[in-house]
Amino acid sequence: MTALRIDRAIGLHLAVVAALFALQFILPEYHHVNLARIMVLATFALGYNLLLGYTGLLSLGHAMFFAAGLYGAGLTMQHLGWPLHLAFLMGILSGATLSALVGLLALRTSGVSFMIVTLMFAQAGYLATFLFSDYTRGDEGFVLQQAVRHLDFLGLSLDLTQPTNRYFSALALFSVCLFVSLWLIRAPAGRVLVSIRENEERSQMLGYDPFRYKLLSLVVSGCFAGAAGAAYGILFGYVGATFASIQYSIFPLLWVLLGGAGTLLGPLLGTLLMFYLVDAASSVTSAHLLVVGVTLVLLILWFPKGLLGTLREKAVPWLP
Amino acid sequence: MGFGPYLTLAFLEGAVAAAVLALMALGLSLVFGVMRIVNVAHGEFFMLGAVLAWWFGSLVTGHPAIGFLIALVGSPLIVGGMAAVADRLVLKRLNYNPEATIVATIGLLYIIQQLALTFYGPDARPVLAPIDFRIRLPWFGYSGYKLVVIGASIAVMSFVWLLLTRTKIGLIMRATQYDSETALAFGIRVDRVYTGVFALGAMLAAVAAVLIVPIRQAHYLMGLDPLLLSFIVVIIGGLGSLRGTVVAAVIIGVSDGVISVFFSPTLAKILATLFVALVLVYRPSGLFGERAR
Secondary structure, eight states: HHHHHHHHHHHHHHHHHHHHHHHHHOOOOHHHHHHHHHHHHHHHHHHHHHHHHHOOOOOOTHHHHHHHHHHHHHHHHHHHHOOOOHHHHHHHOOOOOOHHHHHHHHHSSSSHHHHHHHHHHHHHHHHHHHHHHHHHOTTOOOOOTTTSSSSETEEEEEEETTHHHHHHHHHHHHHHHHHHHHHHHHOOOOHHHHHHOOOOOHHHHHTHHHHHHHHHHHHHHHHHHHHHHHHHHHHOEEEEEGGGGGGGHHHHHHHHHHOOOTSSHHHHHHHHHHHHHHHHHHHHOSSSSHHHHHHHHHHHOOOHHHHHHHHHHHHHHHOO | OOOHHHHHHHHHHHHHHHHHHHHHHHHHHHHHHHOOOOOHHHHHHHHHHHHHHHHHHHHOSSSSSHHHHHHHHHHHHHHHHHHHHHIIIIIIGGOHHHHHHHHHHHHHHHHHHHHHHHHHHHBOOOOOOSSEEEEEEESOOOEEHHHHHHHHHHHHHHHHHHHHHSSSSHHHHHHHHOOOOHHHTTTOOHHHHHHHHHHHHHHHHHHHHHHTTTSSOTTTTTTHHHHHHHHHHHHHHHHTOOHHHHHHHHHHHHHHHHHHHSSSSHHHHHHHHHHHHHEEEEEEESSOOOOOO
């Protein structure tokens, strides 16, 4: 039974990745670009979900990790002329380092205090992008030129501004992070994370050190956010302070809650639905913030488990 | 102008900021103290208060003081009413679960912000001060209205303090804060107390906004900065401690005023934000807070 369950779950995720792969051949251009964007943002949400859904920590400051990746890659490419793959690694490293630092401090608190501390750190990060506006150009941001958004690595030469290559890169990033998540939540460490979510005192009593596991979860989450941020900058060519603002800490929360916290495919579904919901709303009215707000309130009132969480409860108990 | 006058000016500006900040943070602190929830939409109640003040002002022709006085009464009443409705419709259904409440109030934040943008527009609009005289100091003239703001803020805070310590309503609120279950067992309608406190907190934010709007203009995005500052104040003052909140508001308002005059305001904000995060990590009960029960 166990073997069958594992196969079914892996099969489902492979099928999703295959579907995303196939979609690019049939999608019209507009949706093609959108989907690439959604996959990068869903990677961000995947990382957020590891923290919220599997560890039970609600952060209000994830924009700083996304922005760390964005600026880590963008600034090194723009000002130091680093090649793309190094800049991308730098982005991940920035996200990981920042999340480790923030985690060492913020994880001493829990619940509401943790939310506020992360919010405060993120706000400091947001303001820092203005403080160093000589390099970051603050709110206005800067554009990465087409020439530098070119991957030359191991004999590979790819122009990442070209739609197909961009789509593939986004898909590759998302798939890697999806399967890393799947592996992590099934590994013993992932089980400990869930036990911390369910009852922190009890898992401590069983001999696990909650602080270390929470830090692990936060750093992995920070890596995903950093990778997503770096990829976003590289693939779409724009680096700006908006991505460090509170709004970008709220978005992953919204996506994860919509799709279902604690489900692996929830972040993708949530990002996809919210993206097109806002997109559809903006073609009717300019009031897209209203959509965000109303969705948040409705979700927390009636669907605190999100779409896939509710589905798992009602029909498909094996959904990871 | 020498250093002394500069410092005086900085202190005056800081005192005005502190007066408004104290009112707003008092509302946040009251809500946190009694209900144990963090209201992220508090800044939007402040913004609504300011926008309504502009609206009342534009309705009334004649002396600006008339519109101002109407706004001073009407704007908090409307905002308080909206807060009460939000409490009944949303927060009560969540059983005031702290984390769910934060998410829900973030949702409220976006809803209120969008409504303001749709009905009020993206422009910043000025409101005329109700009185127009300048106090002549030896080095510079100073707007008399700003002193009125300080006085009004002190008056409102005294009123809240009297309400809490000298009336039956205050007694009921304090009983609920101390132990809501026992209060319920003694026949106190805890849910009504919660609605009332939530509305009162929002009304304090609205009063603060009506007072400040003749100095700063009304804008639909004006809520965020005061919200973060109020967080800072409430945390430094000790979560739920009203006295600490007022003391912290004065310290932070004045030092923010002084620092912004002499240093880069961005750096000042970054340092203040980091400082608060560290206070929350190492002194969770705040610098002046009583030990948590």
